Amino acid sequence: MSRRHRPSLDITRRQVAGGLGAGIVAAVAPFNIASSQGAGLKVGVLLPRSGVQAGIGQDCQRGVEIASGILKDMGLPELSLMNGDTESNVETARSRAERLIGEGAQLLVGAFDSGQTTAIAQVAEQKGVPLVINIAAAPPITEQGYKFVFRNFPTAGMILSDAFANQKAIFESTGSAPRSVVFMHVNDTFGVAMQKGIDAVMPKFNMPYKIVETIAYDPAARDLSVEVAKAKATGAEALLTVSRLNDAILLTRELVKQRWSPQAILSMGPGWYEDQYIKTLGKLADDPLSFVPWYDPNKKLSQQLEAALAKAYPGINLNTNHIYTFEALLVAADAFKRAGSSEPKALADAIRTTNIENNVSIGPGIRFDAKGQNDALKNAGIQNRNGKLLTVAPLSAANAKTVWPLTPYDKRA
Amino acid sequence: MPASILVNVAVSGLLTGFIYGLMALGLSVIFGVVRVVNFAHGEMMTIAMYLAVVLFSAYHLDPLLMMLPIAAVLFALGYVMQRGLINPFIARPEHSQFMLLVAVALIIVNSLLLIFGPDARSVQTSYAYDSFQVGPIIIDATKLYAAAAAAAVAAGLFAFFRYSLTGKAIRACADNYQGALVVGLDVTRLYALTFGLGAACVGAAGCIMVLLLDVTPALGPSYTLLAFVVVITGGLGSMPGALLGGMLIGVTEALAGLLFTPSAKSMFAFGMLVLVLLFRPQGILGKSAS
Numbered sequence: 001m002s003r004r005h006r007p008s009l010d011i012t013r014r015q016v017a018g019g020l021g022a023g024i025v026a027a028v029a030p031f032n033i034a035s036s037q038g039a040g041l042k043v044g045v046l047l048p049r050s051g052v053q054a055g056i057g058q059d060c061q062r063g064v065e066i067a068s069g070i071l072k073d074m075g076l077p078e079l080s081l082m083n084g085d086t087e088s089n090v091e092t093a094r095s096r097a098e099r100l101i102g103e104g105a106q107l108l109v110g111a112f113d114s115g116q117t118t119a120i121a122q123v124a125e126q127k128g129v130p131l132v133i134n135i136a137a138a139p140p141i142t143e144q145g146y147k148f149v150f151r152n153f154p155t156a157g158m159i160l161s162d163a164f165a166n167q168k169a170i171f172e173s174t175g176s177a178p179r180s181v182v183f184m185h186v187n188d189t190f191g192v193a194m195q196k197g198i199d200a201v202m203p204k205f206n207m208p209y210k211i212v213e214t215i216a217y218d219p220a221a222r223d224l225s226v227e228v229a230k231a232k233a234t235g236a237e238a239l240l241t242v243s244r245l246n247d248a249i250l251l252t253r254e255l256v257k258q259r260w261s262p263q264a265i266l267s268m269g270p271g272w273y274e275d276q277y278i279k280t281l282g283k284l285a286d287d288p289l290s291f292v293p294w295y296d297p298n299k300k301l302s303q304q305l306e307a308a309l310a311k312a313y314p315g316i317n318l319n320t321n322h323i324y325t326f327e328a329l330l331v332a333a334d335a336f337k338r339a340g341s342s343e344p345k346a347l348a349d350a351i352r353t354t355n356i357e358n359n360v361s362i363g364p365g366i367r368f369d370a371k372g373q374n375d376a377l378k379n380a381g382i383q384n385r386n387g388k389l390l391t392v393a394p395l396s397a398a399n400a401k402t403v404w405p406l407t408p409y410d411k412r413a
Numbered sequence: 414m415p416a417s418i419l420v421n422v423a424v425s426g427l428l429t430g431f432i433y434g435l436m437a438l439g440l441s442v443i444f445g446v447v448r449v450v451n452f453a454h455g456e457m458m459t460i461a462m463y464l465a466v467v468l469f470s471a472y473h474l475d476p477l478l479m480m481l482p483i484a485a486v487l488f489a490l491g492y493v494m495q496r497g498l499i500n501p502f503i504a505r506p507e508h509s510q511f512m513l514l515v516a517v518a519l520i521i522v523n524s525l526l527l528i529f530g531p532d533a534r535s536v537q538t539s540y541a542y543d544s545f546q547v548g549p550i551i552i553d554a555t556k557l558y559a560a561a562a563a564a565a566v567a568a569g570l571f572a573f574f575r576y577s578l579t580g581k582a583i584r585a586c587a588d589n590y591q592g593a594l595v596v597g598l599d600v601t602r603l604y605a606l607t608f609g610l611g612a613a614c615v616g617a618a619g620c621i622m623v624l625l626l627d628v629t630p631a632l633g634p635s636y637t638l639l640a641f642v643v644v645i646t647g648g649l650g651s652m653p654g655a656l657l658g659g660m661l662i663g664v665t666e667a668l669a670g671l672l673f674t675p676s677a678k679s680m681f682a683f684g685m686l687v688l689v690l691l692f693r694p695q696g697i698l699g700k701s702a703s
Contacts, residue, residue: 050531051631058532187676217675220635222626225425225553226670226678233418246533246627256542257553280535284542 040078041336041347043329044105046096046120048112051088052220055245055276056321060112060134063325066308070326073304074358076333086116094119101127106342107335109328112321114138115189121149130335130348134328135320138193142373148348150372152327152361154293154379156190156197162379163268163291164205166393170289170381173395174404177208178238178263182231184251185242186269187216194242194268212236219244228254238262242269249280256284261408264289275316278387285384287406289392294380295323296362296397305360317389323360330356331366362397414671417549422671423664424552428560430663432621434656435563436636437643438570439614445650446587446607449499450507452514455636456521457612461487461619462628463529469536476536476620477562484566484616491612495605503604518633525630533627541624559621566617567656570610574652583607587650642686648699657698661685 045064048057064081071079084100086093093116097108101123108124108131111117117136124131125146133141133151137159142151154162171177183198185191195214202211213234217227228251231239239262243251248271255261265288271277272288295302295318305326306318331354336342339350352372357365362378369375381393383402390400440454451457464483465476476483498517502510543554574580586593586603593600626632639662647658662682669681689696 050526051629054531054629055533215675218678221675223429224675226422226667227675229418229422229425230671230675233414249627253542257544257555258551259544259546 040080041332041342042080042082042104042106043332044082044084044097044100044103044108044110045329046084046086046093046100046108046110046116047325048088048116049083049085051086052246053088053113053244056112056270056274057086057088059274059276059319059321060325062309062313062316063134063322064329066305066312066322067326067329070301070304070308071330071333074330074333076330077337079329079333079336084110086111086113086120088113088116090115090119093117094123097123098127101129105129106344107132107332107347109134109325109332112136113188113190114141114193117141118189121146124148128348129344130351132328132331132351134325136190138189139197140193142371146372148344150331150351150354150368152331152366152368152374152377153324154377155373156193157201158375158377159268159291159293159379160194160197160201161205163266163381164202164207166291166379166381167266167289168205168207169393169395170402170404171208174402176263176404178236179209180212180234180236181209181238181240181266182234182236183211183214183240183242184227184231185214185216186219186244186247188219190269191216191219191242209238211240217247219247221247221250224250224254225258227251228258228260232258232260236262238264238266241265241267241272243267243271244269245271245274245276248272248274248277252277252281252284256409259410261406261410263405265406266291268292270320273317273319273382273384273389274321275319278317278384283412284409286386286412287384287403289381289383289402291381291393292379293320293324293377294362294382294391295360297391297399298397299358299360301358302360317387319389327360327366330359415549419668419671421550422667424550425556426664426667427660428553428556428663429625429667430660431560431563431656432556432618432625432659433639433643433663434647434659435567435614435621436618437640437647437655437659438567438652439611439618440640441644441647441650441652441655442570442614443608443611444644445652446583447495447499447503447604449503449510449608450514451608451611452511452637453518453521453633454615454640455638456518456633457487457490457615458619458622458636459525459628459630459633460490460521461616462623462626462632463525463534464616465620465623466534466536466628469538470534475538476623477558480562480566480617480620483620484613487616487619488609488613492605492609494612495608496601499608500601500604518637522630522633529630531629531631533629535627536623538624555624559624562621563618566614567652570614571652573610579603579606583610642682645696646686646689648696650700651696651698654696654698658696661697 047060084096097120112135114136125148130148135153137156139155185195267290273290278285309318335350339346355367359366363376380391382389383392392398392402443451461483468474468479540554545552583603643658644655648654666678670678
């Protein structure tokens with residue numbers, strides 16, 4: 001019998017490279033589906049449908065799915081949707097955008113994440129195909145002089161300014177405010193933009209608290225025990241966060257396990273108001289305050305959208321993901337109707353002159369400035385209560401009073 | 414910074430490291446005997462995690478109690494994989510083995526994606542939010558149970574290889590392949606058994622890991638990579654090395670997160686790997702070829 005090939009116990013470069021290769025190849029391998037349906041303007045909808053942001057991407061998709069009926073009722077033309085998955089990855093987002101355009105997409109919508117959206121914006125500009133951003137707050141996206149990129153979502157600076165104003169309104173109404181906060185943020189394009197924005201914007205608001213420490217963490221982190229231990233050790237009275245969905249869940253779990261109930265959780269990003277957050281954590285999901293782009297419950301279209309979501313997805317609260325994804329498609333359909341053409345240049349010109357007053361988000365409506373940014377959007381302060389999302393600020397739009405301080409986790413049923 | 418925080422974080426890192434160690438143990442066992450590097454390691458762990466999630470969702474069975482049956486399923490999977498798929502590749506060049514196992518990994522990831530979708534799934538046990546307070550130290554109950562289970566599985570495996578006849582035969586194959594053939598050992602069967610045991614380890618690790626992590630199909634590759642980091646640090650082929658590597662990586666990540674910046678946790682773990690590769694390429698407890 002011949003002697004078999006027996007590698008030595010030494011680690012070779014090939015083995016190490018192979019290990020790394022296996023990880024990389026398998027990480028980028030999940031299915032990518034692009035499907036087209038119906039006729040009309042071909043709109044490529046790019047969302048993180050898998051990967052670490054899959055929960056939010058799929059929530060945005062709900063906004064896509066309830067849009068067609070409402071747009072039809074509004075007398076707007078039909079959109080032919082082509083779905084693309086960014087896999088929560090910047091490079092994949094870029095290649096999917098190129099692929100969708102190659103397959104005939106005449107307008108792109110997406111992509112929830114600032115990093116992925118930045119990559120898609122570069123492709124859209126290069127190919128001369130309009131991109132209507134549903135959600136992405138990093139300011140540089142609309143500061144590049146792009147002619148085909150439009151954003152109906154507040155920038156990090158706009159979110160922060162409204163967040164600080166709404167926080168002060170809450171502190172005033174409750175007669176209490178934290179004197180110190182620890183700032184925990186996700187270390188991605190959005191999180192870093194918000195962190196830089198806080199440094200620039202906060203001094204203008206004379207906030208009653210000071211930030212005692214800033215803790216950045218990996219967006220794909222699967223364990224945040226160290227981060228929370230470090231935050232707790234600062235002795236801060238409240239927690240200021242910019243997070244995503246998975247990390248918001250992990251942070252809450254660690255707060256409970258490490259027996260730390262801060263006076264308040266003040267979130268300035270997604271995660272804490274998401275349905276998956278509420279469903280996963282039950283009573284532990286109550287009380288965090290989120291200062292986010294929101295909808296005006298008094299607008300007629302908001303009520304229509306709320307009804308459509310309740311019919312299609314009973315038990316799911318209308319939120320930022322649905323609202324802004326819907327509005328991005330509304331912008332596309334409106335522009336297509338006014339342009340009377342699916343030619344990208346004509347569409348971009350039509351989007352530039354958008355003036356939609358019958359909309360959902362807070363503010364006077366949808367219109368874009370010379371940079372392609374809707375700068376009139378306003379944000380709200382919302383609080384989770386018994387599985388519902390209540391507006392607590394600004395006080396003029398509030399439909400509930402703030403629960404303050406946060407109910408200690410060990411005092412919950 | 415108070416010393417209690419440092420101790421808290423170090424204990425948490427140590428407990429996490431035990432679980433990393435168990436996960437990497439399977440990889441080390443397989444390589445130590447069969448000399449095949451299992452590039453589908455993390456993906457096999459996600460199979461076990463999904464099995465645990467399904468059993469918990471359907472029958473409310475605690476993953477720790479399901480560790481044995483799920484490990485048995487993974488043992489069978491590993492045994493069959495080795496006999497039917499990997500055995501013909503044992504004498505082939507390493508790149509052929511690599512491509513085969515990467516293909517297996519891709520098939521597993523995409524099959525899980527087709528069956529379960531991309532959503533994260535988790536297990537919410539009654540003790541999911543419990544913690545123990547010992548003086549100023551707060552210990553996560555789930556991590557403690559998980560680490561204890563990992564230690565028990567590792568001890569069982571060590572005992573098997575040390576005291577059972579089959580374990581001794583497998584060690585004989587690893588130590589002297591030709592000698593094992595000469596004395597009449599059924600090496601093909603023993604290889605399959607070893608691969609099965611390695612897979613069973615991964616199965617047990619998956620049951621433990623699901624208590625700490627939400628599972629998605631995309632989880633596998635990052636844990637394949639982590640298992641490599643652990644076993645290369647501890648010594649590829651060395652069982653105690655895998656456990657030691659796991660603990661070192663766990664504690665390094667935790668302390669780096671606390672003392673430097675949490676975003677740099679992985680950087681420090683990989684930094685340690687680079688140092689080991691530079692100064693002790695066979696790993697801390699690994700045997701040198703010479």
